[in-house]
Amino acid sequence: METIKLTIDNKEIDVPKGTTIQKAARELGIEIPTLCYMELHDLGIENKPAGCRICVAEVQGRRNLAPTCSTNCENGMVVKTHTPRVLNARRTVMEFILSDHPKDCLICPKSGDCELQTMAHRLGIRDIPGQEFAATSTYRKDTSPSIIRDLDKCILCRRCEMMCNDVQTVGALSAINRGFMATVAPAFEQNLEHSTCTYCGQCVAVCPTGALTEVNHVPSVLRALADPTKTVVVQTAPAVRVALGEEFGLAPGTIVTGKMTAALRALGFDYVFDTDFAADLTILEEGTELLDRLSRHLNGDTTARIPILTSCCPGWVNFFEKYFPDLKDVPSTAKSPQQMFGAIAKSYFAEKIGVNRKDMVVVSIMPCLAKKYECQREEFSVDGNPDVDYSISTRELAAFIKQANIDIKTLHDEDFDSPLGESTGASVIFGTTGGVIEAACRTAYEVYTGKKLERLDFTELRGMEGVRSATIDFNGLPVNIGIAHGLGNARKLLDDVRSGTSQFHAIEVMACPGGCIGGGGQPLHHGNSDVIRARAAALYAEDRSKPLRKSHENPFIVKLYEEFLEKPNSEKAHHLLHTHYFDKQKKIIIKH
Amino acid sequence: MSHIKIELRKEDVDFIKGVCTSFNNDPQELINVLHSCQEHFGYLPAEIQEVVSEGLNVPVAKIYGVVTFYSFFTMTPRGLHPISICLGTACYVRGAEKVLDEFKKELGIQVGESTKDNKFSLSSLRCVGACGLAPVVLVGDKTYGRVAPDDVKNILREYE
Ligand code: SF4
Ligand code: SF4
Numbered sequence: 001m002e003t004i005k006l007t008i009d010n011k012e013i014d015v016p017k018g019t020t021i022q023k024a025a026r027e028l029g030i031e032i033p034t035l036c037y038m039e040l041h042d043l044g045i046e047n048k049p050a051g052c053r054i055c056v057a058e059v060q061g062r063r064n065l066a067p068t069c070s071t072n073c074e075n076g077m078v079v080k081t082h083t084p085r086v087l088n089a090r091r092t093v094m095e096f097i098l099s100d101h102p103k104d105c106l107i108c109p110k111s112g113d114c115e116l117q118t119m120a121h122r123l124g125i126r127d128i129p130g131q132e133f134a135a136t137s138t139y140r141k142d143t144s145p146s147i148i149r150d151l152d153k154c155i156l157c158r159r160c161e162m163m164c165n166d167v168q169t170v171g172a173l174s175a176i177n178r179g180f181m182a183t184v185a186p187a188f189e190q191n192l193e194h195s196t197c198t199y200c201g202q203c204v205a206v207c208p209t210g211a212l213t214e215v216n217h218v219p220s221v222l223r224a225l226a227d228p229t230k231t232v233v234v235q236t237a238p239a240v241r242v243a244l245g246e247e248f249g250l251a252p253g254t255i256v257t258g259k260m261t262a263a264l265r266a267l268g269f270d271y272v273f274d275t276d277f278a279a280d281l282t283i284l285e286e287g288t289e290l291l292d293r294l295s296r297h298l299n300g301d302t303t304a305r306i307p308i309l310t311s312c313c314p315g316w317v318n319f320f321e322k323y324f325p326d327l328k329d330v331p332s333t334a335k336s337p338q339q340m341f342g343a344i345a346k347s348y349f350a351e352k353i354g355v356n357r358k359d360m361v362v363v364s365i366m367p368c369l370a371k372k373y374e375c376q377r378e379e380f381s382v383d384g385n386p387d388v389d390y391s392i393s394t395r396e397l398a399a400f401i402k403q404a405n406i407d408i409k410t411l412h413d414e415d416f417d418s419p420l421g422e423s424t425g426a427s428v429i430f431g432t433t434g435g436v437i438e439a440a441c442r443t444a445y446e447v448y449t450g451k452k453l454e455r456l457d458f459t460e461l462r463g464m465e466g467v468r469s470a471t472i473d474f475n476g477l478p479v480n481i482g483i484a485h486g487l488g489n490a491r492k493l494l495d496d497v498r499s500g501t502s503q504f505h506a507i508e509v510m511a512c513p514g515g516c517i518g519g520g521g522q523p524l525h526h527g528n529s530d531v532i533r534a535r536a537a538a539l540y541a542e543d544r545s546k547p548l549r550k551s552h553e554n555p556f557i558v559k560l561y562e563e564f565l566e567k568p569n570s571e572k573a574h575h576l577l578h579t580h581y582f583d584k585q586k587k588i589i590i591k592h
Numbered sequence: 593m594s595h596i597k598i599e600l601r602k603e604d605v606d607f608i609k610g611v612c613t614s615f616n617n618d619p620q621e622l623i624n625v626l627h628s629c630q631e632h633f634g635y636l637p638a639e640i641q642e643v644v645s646e647g648l649n650v651p652v653a654k655i656y657g658v659v660t661f662y663s664f665f666t667m668t669p670r671g672l673h674p675i676s677i678c679l680g681t682a683c684y685v686r687g688a689e690k691v692l693d694e695f696k697k698e699l700g701i702q703v704g705e706s707t708k709d710n711k712f713s714l715s716s717l718r719c720v721g722a723c724g725l726a727p728v729v730l731v732g733d734k735t736y737g738r739v740a741p742d743d744v745k746n747i748l749r750e751y752e
């Protein structure tokens with residue numbers, strides 16, 4: 001590869017051709033500030049509109065300052081990144097951005113974790129001259145079941161647009177208007193709720209400011225906890241335990257399962273349970289469905305649709321309901337673990353402890369914003385009482401713990417309550433791309449072949465590539481597995497399913513890049529994909545540390561079937577643990 | 593956002609699909625497709641944008657983004673006498689904005705809107721190449737030069 005020699009801040013460096021000044025500088029340990037630019041290297045995601053001009057530097061011989069995030073290195077270039085001229089330019093850019101930005105940091109949901117706030121601080125802005133002349137644009141606030149859009153705070157970095165269009169191929173958001181009224185919005189400035197949005201939350205995950213945030217359910221949870229007539233039950237998703245620590249200054253990938261459990265108990269939850277229990281249950285339901293469909297298919301039954309698609313990600317469910325409604329009988333009918341948990345908690349468990357479902361409040365802690373919408377879906381309630389009452393994100397839980405003055409770092413590890421807190425290693429890896437299908441393979445293999453699995457780690461299913469495939473040998477029967485994370489990647493596999501050319505027997509889809517560890521409700525990665533990798537590694541480590549690593553070996557799941565559900569895919573299981581999908585495609589009404 | 597609910601007839605949909613096909617259903621041709629549609633229908637309501645979205649396989653949000661970015665696209669029907677005021681540099685410097693304000697006041701509408709009786713609609717333009725006559729106003733095909741705010745009433749009277 002051709003190399004380029006240049007000098008940055010009097011230091012010489014060789015870089016491969018095509019390297020930007022910004023990246024070359026970082027190699028030298030020179031941090032040039034960026035705002036609109038964002039990169040998730042491992043996931044192949046990059047936002048480079050060169051719009052904000054915070055990242056400028058002086059290039060000798062050029063009249064204008066160069067945006068370093070989008071200017072490639074050239075041979076013999078001499079770059080200065082922090083000259084007085086550069087600092088002045090950055091200040092001017094920042095003052096311009098701030099002149100049209102609200103100043104209510106005090107009550108902004110992003111305060112303390114906002115890239116714009118950090119930048120203003122870093123550039124030493126204390127005053128914004130010319131304020132009295134600046135026109136401040138105002139937009140109406142838009143609250144959907146999952147996401148709040150407060151576009152007065154938009155700085156038009158267009159990261160959200162890139163995520164929604166290029167990565168997710170949903171296309172719910174686009175830059176609109178020009179000049180001061182320019183912003184990012186759904187078509188016709190409709191509310192997000194009426195757009196094609198899937199609530200994956202990836203726009204929220206990358207927004208540098210308070211323009212896109214999650215709907216905050218902590219106040220409702222607090223009210224339930226303060227109500228003595230309510231039994232409040234909490235469930236925590238697998239991806240939360242490997243990310244929550246980041247909010248308390250712990251390194252990404254630190255496993256805080258025991259501390260999180262202790263904190264939840266300290267917050268006053270009556271029962272601290274684990275969504276992982278429901279993930280094991282999902283494997284039994286979904287795995288049984290897979291084997292049933294597969295064997296019917298192999299016996300020539302044309303009504304058995306293959307491939308089967310996983311259905312545990314509500315962002316993904318929203319996507320196929322809106323874009324591929326013609327395929328709505330292809331995904332598994334199994335509910336997501338969140339909803340399976342709610343259904344069991346408010347039936348089996350409520351009966352066991354003699355509490356009326358109306359007096360039980362089920363709260364979920366999720367890495368996910370789509371779950372907020374999911375738990376409000378009508379089909380997941382009984383006589384108007386939802387199976388899951390509130391879903392709060394990892395970020396919201398962290399804020400809640402801080403609010404209650406709990407020091408998570410000094411808490412002693414505690415265990416989940418029984419019985420809905422018991423889980424296997426298989427359920428833990430649900431939180432990362434490839435994990436659900438690996439967990440399903442562990443169980444399906446043993447059930448199908450009647451043999452004990454020699455090797456539990458299906459490393460061929462792991463990794464961060466957007467689309468992956470592997471063939472697993474089920475004792476002579478080759479089972480073709482497809483995996484996609486990020487909705488744009490899922491779309492590729494779905495197009496093949498639609499056209500009938502798909503070679504897969506089963507496909508796992510997660511809406512978020514990386515899976516739930518990269519979910520829209522997780523601590524912000526601020527464009528560092530190492531964070532996501534560390535979380536994945538932590539989940540696999542937690543899996544290895546578990547004495548039981550196959551869902552069907554979870555003794556409490558076995559007991560649940562014995563006492564209550566009979567067997568996987570029984571009538572009762574179907575009633576409680578399965579769902580159906582709707583055609584939610586937008587249609588143009590044509591008058592003839 | 594003001595947006596007029598319309599129902600497209602089958603031949604309208606066929607027309608739009610036809611335009612898309614004539615541009616090979618190429619998303620790169622979005623602006624040209626929108627131009628042709630606006631030429632035919634006079635404006636680009638949401639329903640038309642949705643059909644274009646299907647035809648070119650471009651998200652409707654993107655299309656709305658383009659329609660709101662370029663001032664020559666409009667989402668409201670043009671009046672019988674469309675009035676355009678040049679806001680190019682020369683016209684602007686010579687007081688075009690005051691003229692525009694006067695039109696807004698007289699007609700009781702904003703840029704991009706039309707009067708209730710659909711007689712007049714108001715839009716702004718970039719330099720129309722008649723800078724010598726600045727400020728310039730167009731009503732339909734007719735050009736008015738060196739327009740002052742005081743002239744606005746007289747111009748409108750011509751179309752009574
Ligand atoms: S939540 Fe996902 S689908 Fe919805 S606007 Fe954001 S990125 Fe697009
Ligand atoms: S909403 Fe946020 S991510 Fe989107 S353009 Fe505005 S500031 Fe950037």
Ligand code: SF4
Nearest residue numbers: 313315368512516519
């Ligand atoms: S991948 Fe996980 S976090 Fe993302 S939408 Fe799906 S379930 Fe939610």
Ligand code: FES
Nearest residue numbers: 035052053055069
């Ligand atoms: S970070 Fe380079 S232009 Fe915005």
Ligand code: FES
Nearest residue numbers: 678680683719722
């Ligand atoms: S600026 Fe108005 S005609 Fe040129």
